[in-house]
Amino acid sequence: MKTLVRIVVSLILLVILIVAIDYRTIPSGDTAQPHFDTLIVLGYPANLDGTPSPEQRERVLEGVREYKTGIAPRLIMTGGAAHNQFTEAHVMAQFAEAQGVPASVILEEDQAQNTIQNIYYSAQIMHQHDWHSAEIVSSPSHLPRASLIMQTFNRVQPTLSFDWHTHPAPWPAEYSLGRKLAVYSGEAWYCLKLRIYGFPASKFLPS
Numbered sequence: 327m328k329t330l331v332r333i334v335v336s337l338i339l340l341v342i343l344i345v346a347i348d349y350r351t352i353p354s355g356d357t358a359q360p361h362f363d364t365l366i367v368l369g370y371p372a373n374l375d376g377t378p379s380p381e382q383r384e385r386v387l388e389g390v391r392e393y394k395t396g397i398a399p400r401l402i403m404t405g406g407a408a409h410n411q412f413t414e415a416h417v418m419a420q421f422a423e424a425q426g427v428p429a430s431v432i433l434e435e436d437q438a439q440n441t442i443q444n445i446y447y448s449a450q451i452m453h454q455h456d457w458h459s460a461e462i463v464s465s466p467s468h469l470p471r472a473s474l475i476m477q478t479f480n481r482v483q484p485t486l487s488f489d490w491h492t493h494p495a496p497w498p499a500e501y502s503l504g505r506k507l508a509v510y511s512g513e514a515w516y517c518l519k520l521r522i523y524g525f526p527a528s529k530f531l532p533s
Contacts, residue, residue: 352470355491363457368464369405369414380498388495404444449486459489466494
């Protein structure tokens, strides 16, 4: 019985190690350039009262910091009303303006219902303005999935492709270690499945 338990525990630890290595080895970009045409801040649902939720707040604040540092001269806030009645991009844009960012340098991508669509519609905006590079800002656990999307996007949407690099926002102070580990674990498993099976074909990521 003890031998069986050791075997099971060893297999579980091996699976966890494989998932962790896969997750940690996802590339964070296809360029090392220090400046970009725009920042893309990936969307996250607002609170039910329309105020920025903790992760949404931190993503915007990091985008604002990068803008003020001079990483890019403008921001694209992304996300439609995907999870409640509040359009994520608009809540984020208003919050960025409250941090001193001029409204004239903030664009709202307000159609997307998920991260794939965030990238697709942001790329359309970039194409319309002849912008060719972007720093993508999101929560630390979310960026590997965004990177997998970008790798696939640039391959299957060549007319909308752009140079990119990811940049993490801090975790909200409200989040416990347990919550962060749970989010990381879920994203790591999801990314492993994406690497094995790929993305389902759609107009956003055609096969």
